[in-house]
């Protein structure tokens with residue numbers, strides 16, 4: 001056996017964890033640039049908890065609430081200019097994957113004088129500002145990954161920043177902040193976590209500890225799927241369970257990365273406006289059918305862990321939960337061609353050809 005496992009984020013899980021650990025923020029710097037989306041951080045209480053914690057440590061802070069879902073390269077350049085102007089020496093992100101990923105990019109851009117597109121071509125930077133994050137969706141796992149996924153309008157897709165230097169230093173996980181997530185966001189983000197665990201388990205880069213985390217994550221998510229399909233109302237304990245499962249799935253992809261599902265899903269988001277998790281959830285079963293031809297034992301273990309009796313049962317579940325959605329043959333061609341060039345295709349075992357990707361898209365979306 002041979003592997004490496006590097007995850008330098010301190011994960012602090014539990015109710016009131018920000019306030020109880022405010023002293024740890026003081027080690028990051030003296031002036032925080034807090035990044036969030038428009039309103040959810042204020043509504044769910046994490047903004048108040050964070051600003052009180054910072055103030056209690058004598059840390060200056062500035063709140064920037066202009067991060068939109070699927071942030072672009074242009075968005076993070078604008079935010080970095082503001083952070084630099086405010087003299088921030090560390091970044092705090094409050095929100096879903098969008099503010100957290102934007103914050104990772106800003107941590108790089110605000111620290112130096114880099115052109116923004118260097119984010120995608122380099123994975124080592126001279127300096128990166130320290131980062132503390134508070135996930136308020138339970139899905140992306142971005143709180144424990146070394147990735148930021150940004151809309152790349154030049155390439156007409158989503159591109160990756162990958163660097164060990166953007167692992168957050170601190171991740172505060174408090175399930176209370178996710179209590180009022182709308183059903184639609186809960187579904188999309190939970191399905192995103194599920195695809196992280198499945199893809200990470202099957203990835204070329206998967207390792208023994210990664211597979212252990214993936215199965216535990218799927219066990220926790222599988223137990224919640226019936227609730228999600230019924231009324232979608234989760235109590236605090238279930239919200240914590242989901243946040244935990246999402247964190248585990250983030251730990252999985254932090255080491256093993258994602259595969260063909262994410263590669264194809266980015267076009268569904270970029271061109272068709274589907275939420276990231278919905279795009280992945282609509283693709284996951286056909287992807288498993290494709291993998292099943294070469295690795296039936298692995299697929300069967302994943303299905304059992306999720307408590308699905310067959311791929312057909314899984315297909316029906318996700319179509320009912322997330323569908324309907326369709327593509328034209330021309331769109332399927334274009335999206336297969338874009339996905340075939342994505343780095344995570346090489347992380348898929350067996351590695352699909354462009355024609356096989358097209359077949360998966362056809363099976364999912366051509367009427």
Ligand code: NAP
Pocket residue numbers: 036037038039040041044067068069070071095096097098099101136137138139140141142145146147148149158177178179180181182185188189192276277
């Ligand atoms: P998101 O885009 O961050 O947020 C979606 C919506 O949910 C926003 O309208 C947001 O409102 C709202 N919201 C967030 N927290 C809420 C809460 N507690 N209560 C009510 N509403 C809340 O969604 P996401 O799915 O978490 O993130 C998706 C992004 O993450 C995509 O760009 C995807 O590519 C990326 N991603 C990154 C990784 C990684 O490893 N870095 C992995 C997977 C996905 P506000 O705008 O008002 O906050």
Ligand code: ZN
Pocket residue numbers: 140192196262276280
């Ligand atoms: Zn994802």
